[in-house]
Amino acid sequence: MSSKIYILFNLFFALHLVAVHSVKFHVGGDAGWAVPSSKNDQLYNDWASKNRFKINDTLYFEYTKDSVLGVTEEEYEKCRSTHPMFFSNNGNSTYTLDHPGLYYFMSGVAGHCERGLKMIIKVLEPESPPQVANSTTASAAYEFAAATSTPTILMLFMSFSWAVFM
Structure with missing residues (x-):
């Protein structure tokens, strides 16, 4: 026995x-996904650097009259994408982080990315x-x-x- x-x-x-255990992250906190003030064009990368992202965590983007694009590093740097890997414009978008590494997001509205509405997420390797x-x-x-x-x-x-x- x-x-x-x-x-x-x-x-x-x-x-x-x-x-x-997965976590749902509200991108940008209370401010959501919106063009940052001219004084803080690194708002979303600062927000991302304060969080630890793991596989199966989700990003929740809340916004008005905008969109979210998942793009390559090159497209992120140019603030332009003709074929994003992810696209949503419904105001309440969810994206699941399904592998370790870097993820690149930006707004699809002209001029918003250049004004700082973009972000890099780093997902940690599983322990x-x-x-x-x-x-x-x-x-x-x-x-x-x-x-x-x-x-x-x-x-x-x-x-x-x-x-x-x-």
Whole structure:
């Protein structure tokens, strides 16, 4: 019985490690996505540098009479894009950061990018999972949990719970 509890504990610990938390960032804070004052043309890059972005976080752009474009670095530097990778102009746009690296955003309205309505987001590499010292069972449980979907893991967890307590 104690070995079942040990396995159950290790499985629960492994499930806890693979939990993913994402954050929804309101771009620009209360000001939203709007042309900054002439004194602060780095407003959005300053805002981005104060946040830590991870894979699966989302950016929420709130604006009026404008648009958001996801562009290449070259297009960002030129403040011009004919084929953006992302485009939205509905006033409430959401963009999911799906890989590590740099993302470039700008306004699609003529003159707004040049006035500072642009931003670079850096998404961090995922952290390596912590190592479990001297525990083959915990290591195997972690590797299994990392490679398995959440619903499958939950079903497995319930099966182990039933086996231990029934």
